[in-house]
Amino acid sequence: MIAVNRWLQIPEAEITYKFIRSSGPGGQNVNKVASAVQLKFNARNSTVLTHGVYMRLKTLAGSRMTQDGFLIITSEKYRTQDQNRKEAVERLVAFIEKALVPPKLRRATKPTKASKQRRLDGKNKRSNVKKNRGKVVKFE
DSSP: OEESSSSOEEOGGGEEEEEEOOOSSOGGGGGTOOOEEEEEEEOTTOSSOOHHHHHHHHHHHGGGBOTTSEEEEEEOSSSSHHHHHHHHHHHHHHHHHHHHSOOOOOOOOOOOHHHHHHHHHHHHHHHHHHHTOOOOOOOO
């Protein structure tokens, strides 16, 4: 079980790991060892995520989410499989934590009479500044 918070835990069965060859540092070893990890999480059919959380996760993930509802996270930051796997899991947890927070509802407001007046006063002042510009006339 991967703990997201006190109330939500993701079963390991819902996550699959695929180890692939990594680009970057590693010397001669880089062509022999599959140290990068591709974490695949079936968000659409997950038993622990609600539909609302799934929809927010889909928006947050963007191109990392496939049409089938799989969230794919690739990690190749480190040279070892274990560290890359841990980082991929941390990124998955961070995505889900963000998706758990529902967006704040925007309440429509109207500007006050005083703020409208201040705006108009500012526009009027600026207008007068521009109106008073002109060529300097020399008096001889």
